[in-house]
Amino acid sequence: MESLWPRNQNNATPVTSNTLSTSHGSSFPKLVQLQRPSYTNQNHHNHSNAHAQPSVHMLKYSFTFWYMNRTFGSKIKDYESSLKKLMTFSSVEEFWSIYAYLKRPDTLPVISDFHLFKEGIKPIFEDSANQNGGKWTIRLRKGVAVRYWEQLVMAIVGDQFWNIGDELCGAVLSIRNSEDLISVWNKSSDNGRVNLKIRDFIKQVLNLPPDTILEYRGHKDSLIDTYNHHTSDKSPHPYEKNKYN
Template sequence: MNTTYLDERHIVALEKLVADPEEVQDVAPPRVVPMYVKDTPCTPLEHPLEYTYVYSFFLRPPGKFDPVEYAQYVQQIAAVRSVEQFWSVYRHIKRPCDIGEKVDVHFFKKGIKPVWEDEANLKGGKWILRLKKGLSSRIWENLLLAMAGEQFLVGDEICGAVCSVRNQEDIVSLWNRTADNIGVTNRIRDTLRRVLNLPINAVMEYKRHDECLKPAKYPYQTTGIVYPGG
C-alpha cells in the first residue's frame, strides 16, 4: 500500500476534483490527510483489465515553482485493475469541464509516473489535442475507455493520458513509449481519431518528450492547435 500526504491546499483541490472524496480516501485529522492508493485484487466476479491504471492529479503549488519538481506534487487518487473498479472510481471524479482549478488529471499504467523523465517515457512522446472549453469531458471519457479496453492494439506502447484544465482551453494528450516508431505513432493517431470520433478538420500534434526536456528556444510560442468540435 502506497501512502502520500496532502497539505491543506491539496485537500481543497481533491475536494474539487472528486465529487465524494470520502469514497476514495480515509478520514484523518485536519491538515494532514493520508490518501491510500489501494491495488485491490479482482474478485472472481470482476472483469480484469489488461493493465492496472492509477488516477492522479497535479495542482501547481503556491509561489515560485520549478517544473523539475512536478513529480513531487503529483497526488494519487486510486488504482484500478478491473472494469468494475474503473467505474467505481470514475463515477466519483468530476469531469474536466466541471473542474474550476488549473489542474492536470492523469490516468497512467501502474509503475509509470506522469512525467517526461520517467524511464518509460524518456524515448517516447505524446499526441496532443487542444480543446475549446466545454469539449474535454466527452473526449477524456472516451479516451479512458479506449485505454482500459485496449483499443489501440500496440502492445505496451501506451503509457498514460493527461487532461490539463486551463482557463482558455483544455489539453488532452496520450503518451507512448517509442517516438521513433512511426508505424506505432501513426496507428495510435488513427485509433485516436476513431475512438474519439474526431471530425475530419481536427488537428493533432505529436511531440517527442526529449524535445520537452530541452530548453525552449521560444518559450512563449504555442502551436495553436484546436479541436473545433462539430
C-alpha cells in the first residue's frame, strides 16, 4: 500500500496565509501548464530573495485521493474500513506533487479502486453528501482507462464542470479483470436536468465516441441491491437500465 504514496511528500507546496490567493475562475489552465510544482526563483546567495514565497495556485475545492484493493475471490465485510486515505490537496502545486508519483492505474492489481473526492466526503454510499445521490458509469475495454481517468481528474480538479461543480462529489476508477469502469458521483439522483448536464459534460471532456453508453444508478438502489445479495457468492450486476436514456 505504501508504494501508492508520493515519494516526495515533503516537497509538497505548503498552503499558508502568506501564499493563499483567491480566484473564482477555472484552475484548469494552470493545472495543465504546471506539470510539476512551480516555485518562485530563489537565489540563496542573495539576501533579498532568501525568504521568497512559493508560487501557489489555489483550487476552488480541496480534494482527497483514496485507494481500495481486495484479492480476487474475497469479500469485503466493511468497505469503509478497507479504504485507504492517501493525501489531500488544495492547490495546483500540491496536486502535482501527489499525482505525479501515484502508480499508474494500468499497473494496479485487479479489483482496485482509485477515488478522487472533495475533502470531507468519503467515497461510500452512506456518507451524508452521497446518501441522496447517484453515479454515472462508463464501462471501458482494458487498456484505455488510464487516458480517460487522467482527463477526468484534470477536469474535476480544474473545475471544468461548467456551473454544476457544487453538485459533484467525486469520481472512481475501478480496475477489474475483463474491463475497467469510471464513475462520477453527484449529490442528487432525482435532479434529472443536472444529471443530464453531468452526463453531457463527461462525454465532452472525455471526447467519447457517440455510441458510448453511460449508465446512471442511484446510491439508494445500489444499497438495496447490496443488502439483497450480501450472501451471494457472485456479485450482482450493479447497474440497471439507465432511466435517462
